[in-house]
Amino acid sequence: xxxxxxxxxxxxxxxxxxxxxxxxxxxxxxxxxxxxxxxxxxxxxxxxxxxxxxxxxxxxxxxxxxxxxxxxxxxxxxxxxxxxxxxxxxxxxxxxxxxxxxxxxxxxxxxxxxxxxxxxxxxxxxxxxxxxxxxxxxxxxxxxxxxxxxxxxxxxxxxxxxxxxxxxxxxxxxxxxxxxxxxxxxxxxxxxxxxxxxxxxxxxxxxxxxxxxxxxxxxxxxxxxxxxxxxxxxxxxxxxxxxxxxxxxxxxxxxxxxxxxxxxxxxxxxxxxxxxxxxxxxxxxxxxx
Amino acid sequence: xxxxxxxxxxxxxxxxxxxxxxxxxxxxxxxxxxxxxxxxxxxxxxxx
Numbered sequence: 001x002x003x004x005x006x007x008x009x010x011x012x013x014x015x016x017x018x019x020x021x022x023x024x025x026x027x028x029x030x031x032x033x034x035x036x037x038x039x040x041x042x043x044x045x046x047x048x049x050x051x052x053x054x055x056x057x058x059x060x061x062x063x064x065x066x067x068x069x070x071x072x073x074x075x076x077x078x079x080x081x082x083x084x085x086x087x088x089x090x091x092x093x094x095x096x097x098x099x100x101x102x103x104x105x106x107x108x109x110x111x112x113x114x115x116x117x118x119x120x121x122x123x124x125x126x127x128x129x130x131x132x133x134x135x136x137x138x139x140x141x142x143x144x145x146x147x148x149x150x151x152x153x154x155x156x157x158x159x160x161x162x163x164x165x166x167x168x169x170x171x172x173x174x175x176x177x178x179x180x181x182x183x184x185x186x187x188x189x190x191x192x193x194x195x196x197x198x199x200x201x202x203x204x205x206x207x208x209x210x211x212x213x214x215x216x217x218x219x220x221x222x223x224x225x226x227x228x229x230x231x232x233x234x235x236x237x238x239x240x241x242x243x244x245x246x247x248x249x250x251x252x253x254x255x256x257x258x259x260x261x262x263x264x265x266x267x268x269x270x271x272x273x274x275x276x277x278x279x280x281x282x283x284x285x286x287x288x289x
Numbered sequence: 290x291x292x293x294x295x296x297x298x299x300x301x302x303x304x305x306x307x308x309x310x311x312x313x314x315x316x317x318x319x320x321x322x323x324x325x326x327x328x329x330x331x332x333x334x335x336x337x
Contacts, residue, residue: 036327036328036329037327038327039327040323042322042323042326042327043319043320043322043323043326045322051330051333052325052326052330052333053329053330053333053334057326059326060322060323060325060326061326064325064326064330064333065322065325065326068321068322068325069318069321069322071321078318080313080318081309081310081312081313081316081318082309082310082312082313082314082316082318082319082322083313083318083322084306084309084313085306085307085308085309085310085311085312085313086306086310087306088302088303088305088306088309089303089306089307089310092299092302092303092306156332157330157332157333160330160332160333161332161333161335161337164333167330167333167334167335168334168335171329171330171333171334172333172334172335172336175329175334176334182329182334182336185336186335186336187336189335189336189337190334190335190336191335192335193335194335225302227290227295228290228295228298228299228302286292286295286296286299287292287295
């Protein structure tokens with residue numbers, strides 16, 4: 001990472017992200033046996049995109065659970081009250097702070113982006129239109145198609161099946177490595193998902209958090225709460241000297257001065273730490289003005 | 290958006306979230322999540 005983009009104290013956030021991964025995935029011994037944890041805690045949704053087929057996971061992925069809860073029996077769709085309850089409470093309390101501090105796949109992308117590469121992009125032309133793609137992913141792959149499949153009798157979690165890189169990285173790869181029977185069943189779909197994961201890794205070398213910016217349906221949901229969530233970004237224009245450091249270090253490629261309420265802000269606090277005049281702060285509580 | 294409006298929206302949504310969660314628990318949606326989460330999800334790992 002070039003010097004202009006370095007921020008003091010970034011190791012704290014990386015440590016919290018690693019700790020959050022371990023808290024959500026503490027049963028590491030399952031990795032060696034190719035099994036998954038089966039305790040009752042798996043009925044509780046975790047805040048981040050953490051696949052429930054990760055061998056060590058002790059909680060349920062909210063996006064996977066949302067799709068699974070749309071079926072109330074054969075050809076009988078159901079309204080997913082339970083999972084939506086979690087999503088509302090997580091979103092209202094934390095907003096996209098979860099993406100910046102707790103999500104395991106966000107952490108992985110942050111680590112990959114730190115690998116030196118000949119060119120890094122903050123943003124590019126027409127990029128802002130690509131950001132709407134995650135709402136299409138939410139509407140089509142997480143809600144629309146699974147709901148249609150629930151009507152037809154067999155629920156298919158299309159987002160997990162076609163796109164989710166967290167399932168491939170934390171579930172698919174370790175399970176197929178540890179269990180030869182599972183490995184023998186891999187086919188086109190598995191390699192498609194490996195391709196998606198590799199493409200996202202390659203993109204993560206060039207641009208920070210491409211999955212969070214363009215594809216993540218969980219980020220799309222939490223982003224809707226950013227304006228009213230308890231964790232928020234405060235901006236004091238009187239203290240700002242318009243040096244532009246906040247904009248340079250933002251991993252989501254936004255301008256924190258003008259977009260501090262944006263659905264794209266992941267509340268990572270890099271802008272606040274880079275600000276020489278303390279004009280930006282990540283705070284907890286209802287926003288003042 | 291004014292602070293009072295924000296507080297109102299926040300309170301309504303928070304109550305709704307809590308109600309959804311409780312209704313989900315009492316209508317046994319917990320078990321559908323548990324069943325899905327305790328079995329290897331073949332779609333998630335790219336096999337199903």
